Amino acid sequence: MAITIRRILEQVQNGTIRIPAFQRGFVWDSERVAYLMDSIYKGYPFGSLILWRTKEKLSYEKRLGPFELQDVEPEYPIDYVLDGQQRLTSIFGVFQTDLSPTEDSSWTRIYFDMGAHSDLQESQFVCLPENEVKPDRHFPVGTFFDVTAYRQATSSLSPEQANLIDQVQSVFKEATVPTQEVATEDRAKVAIVFERVNRMGVELDTFQLLSAWTWSEDFDLQERIRSLADEVSPHGFGDISEDTNLILRCCAAVVAQDASPAALMDLKGSEVRGRFDEIENGVRGAIDFLRSNLEVKTLANLPYSALLVPLSVFFSTSGSAGRKLTDEQRSALKRWFWKSCFSRRFSAGVLRNLKRDIGEMRKLQKWGKSAIDTFAAVVDADYFMEQSFTIGTVHTKTFILLLANRRPLSFVSGSPIDLGPVLQAYNREEFHHLMPRSFLKGQGKSTGEINKLTNFAIISADDNKTLGGVAPSVYKSRMPGASLDTILESAACPHSLFDDDYAIFMAARSRVLAEYGTGLMTAS
Incomplete structure (x- = not known):
């Protein structure tokens, strides 16, 4: 299917094509x-336009770029743009001559450069400010679909130029824009289409779509989210307001026990509004649990933000006192957390795993027991030996939390490290090599070999300077001897570090880390 440019102009003007x-x-x-x-x-x-054809007008719509579209009663059905909005806005903005923009629209002043050589690569069209336009060279293409304006613009052209411009105009008047149509009243189908064409590697971007049509004017979801973010911001979770998808997942999980787009669209706005206090309590409780029990100091520390969703279900409550945990529940939640991280549970099958975990969280909440932590998960030495330390990856985030949960001590003073600043800043400055880079470079080790997880610990930049880039057997003398064993234990680091043999040390520490990780997944 295809649609002419003139038809696009007409349908946008009469309200048949709209922007949701x-x-x-x-x-x-x-x-x-x-x-x-x-x-x-x-x-x-x-590219093409993907249009959702429906007989139902949405309550909320967006203007088309800088143009406030006329409030006209549309002919039905309506075509809402699911993909191609940038192209549609560009075409409409350049060629329409009826509407006045409400903001900067300098990008609409496109001219055909009559002096430019026809070139397969270089553009013959330019956008110019009025003071750079040369009437004998630059022709305003925005007049192509306005007879009066076109006649006036061509009146001063030479016969050769007028003939050229007539040919250019003819191309645009005959040009068509490819379209694909999704004709349905099933919003779940629309959500899937929108998710797939707008995904760009971001899981469930379609929740942004759902927030626009699920709630009514008397409930400002964004304002409630901002208020919640302000409340948890002092605890390092203020950026939760930027992850609308995550909050909406929590809404669907608490209310419908299902975090899928279809489940959210089936919710009644009144039900969400009526239970939003319960949702907020769930998020607050989940954040408090992560901070208090797992050393998660900020949303960025979570290997998967999706981990917050089932936890919000468990902690959701309509009361103001919060939910109290039994020791058995606490242990089950912690095992579930570590198993989810080490098994990369939310790297694939996200909705399926969320649905299962949401159901088990409800059981744990109600009965005190469930199968929340019974799925398979294994961590071995290779997990730490094969993965590189890269801030932001699931493996590295999991590794950092593993180290944090050992309550590490300073390599120089032997005093406890304040993990709050370390994890909230969340940058490379507080994580350093146990066997220094310069020492290993001198032994011919590659950057890839040096930067494996096994070779890292929570060591401040100041401590790292004190220790220096020398062999571990040398910087050992700069550490407090009386606390040496305790420091190494807190860092899950074997004494073989000081033998200066990288291969032996890496094998030994990887085993220690794997044993500790396994213990976290099985602890009672």
């Missing part, structure tokens, strides 16, 4: 708009 509120704003710059015009002119592929 869940779409992001217009972000293209003038250069991209000019290149789109050039692609249309030269017949290059430039």
Whole structure:
């Protein structure tokens, strides 16, 4: 299917093509708009529009770029743009002549450069400010679909130029924009389509779509989320307000016991509003548990943000006192957490695993027992030997939390490390090599070999300077001898560190780390 540019202009004006509120704003710059015009002119592929055809008008809609569309009663059905909004806005903005923009629209002033050589690569279309326009060279393409404006713009052209511009105009008047249509009243299907075309590697981006049509005007979800974020911000979780997807997952999980897009769309707005206190209590309780029991000091510390969803279900309560944990429940939650991290539980099958865990959390909440922690998970020495230390990866985040849960001590003073600043800052400055890089480089070790998880510990930048880049057997003398055993134990580090044999040390420490990780997953 395809639609002409003139038809696009007509349908946007009469309200048949609309922009749903869940779409992001217009972000293209003038250069991209000019290149789109050039692609249309030269017949290059430039993508299609995906339209959702429905008989139901959404309560919330977005304007088209800088244009406030007229509030007209549309003809039905309506076509909502699921994909291609940037292209549609560019085409409409350049060629429409009826609406006045409400904000900067300089990107719409596109001109055909009559003096430019026809080139397969270089664009013959440019966006120019008025003071740079040369009427004998730059023709305003925005007049192509306005008879009066076109006649006036061509009146001063030479016959050769007028003939050229007529040919260019003819291309655009005959050009069509490819379209794909999703005709359905099933919003679950729409959610899946939107998720797949907008995913770009971000899991469940479709929750942004759902937030726009699930709640009504008397409930400001964004304001409630901001309020919750302000409340937990002093505890390092203020950035939760930036993860709308995560909050909406928690909503669906608490209310519907299912974090899928379809489950959220089936919710009644009144039910969500009525239970939002319960949702907030669940999130607060989950954050408190993570901080108090697992040394998670900020959302960025979580190997998977999805871990917050089942925990929010367990801690959800309509009361104000919060949910009290039994020792058995606490242990089960901790085993579930570590098993989820080491098994990479939420790297694939996210919705399936969430649904299972949500159900088990409800059982644990109600009966005190469940199968929440019974799935298989194994951690061995290879986990630490094969993975590199890279801030932001699941393996590294899990490793850092593992180290933090041993309550590490300073390598120089022997005093406990204040983990709050270390984990909230969450950068490389507080994590350093046990066998220094310069020492290993001197032995011919590659960067890849040096940067394995096994060779890292929580060591402050100041401590690292004190220890220096020398062999461990040398910097051992700079550590407090009376506390040496305790320091090494707190870092899950064997004494073989001081033998200066990298292979032996790596094998020994990897075994210690694996044993500790296994213990976390099986602790009673």
